[in-house]
Amino acid sequence: MTERIVVVAGALVRDGRLLAARRSAPPDLAGRWELPGGKVEPGETPERALVRELREELGADTRALERVPGEWPLKPGYVLVVWAARLLPGSAEPAPLEDHDELRWLTPEEIWDVDWLDQDVPAVKGALPWI
Numbered sequence: 477m478t479e480r481i482v483v484v485a486g487a488l489v490r491d492g493r494l495l496a497a498r499r500s501a502p503p504d505l506a507g508r509w510e511l512p513g514g515k516v517e518p519g520e521t522p523e524r525a526l527v528r529e530l531r532e533e534l535g536a537d538t539r540a541l542e543r544v545p546g547e548w549p550l551k552p553g554y555v556l557v558v559w560a561a562r563l564l565p566g567s568a569e570p571a572p573l574e575d576h577d578e579l580r581w582l583t584p585e586e587i588w589d590v591d592w593l594d595q596d597v598p599a600v601k602g603a604l605p606w607i
């Protein structure tokens with residue numbers, strides 16, 4: 477069986493804006509923007525993995541709403557899937573605690589102002605209907 481590692485990322489939307497996070501590591505990805513998220517652990521659902529990753533990386537409490545259709549290849553053996561998500565009432569304001577050094581809430585007009593990771597570009601396009 478071929479191992480396939482799923483990376484789940486969140487299209488976190490609030491007030492018609494999408495959260496973009498600028499990576500601080502590794503060096504080849506640093507400075508590029510992504511939908512925040514991370515690897516799904518064995519036995520974990522993508523929804524739970526996303527909530528866990530966004531709490532670790534942003535300090536925020538979120539809920540995964542709906543899967544954005546599609547999946548996108550990352551490095552060999554890795555695939556990116558995306559869920560639309562929202563902040564829970566009472567959540568702390570997201571902050572770049574881990575892996576990121578800047579966050580931006582982008583309006584639809586601003587979406588392409590940041591330098592998204594190549595592999596995140598189709599994922600962001602897929603998420604546009606949720607913004």
Ligand code: DCM
Nearest residue numbers: 483485510511513514515550595596
């Ligand atoms: N990744 C990506 N796009 C995202 C989230 C993650 O390309 N929106 C990639 C970066 C890493 C891998 O997935 O190669 C695992 O992510 P992390 O290092 O955040 O766990």
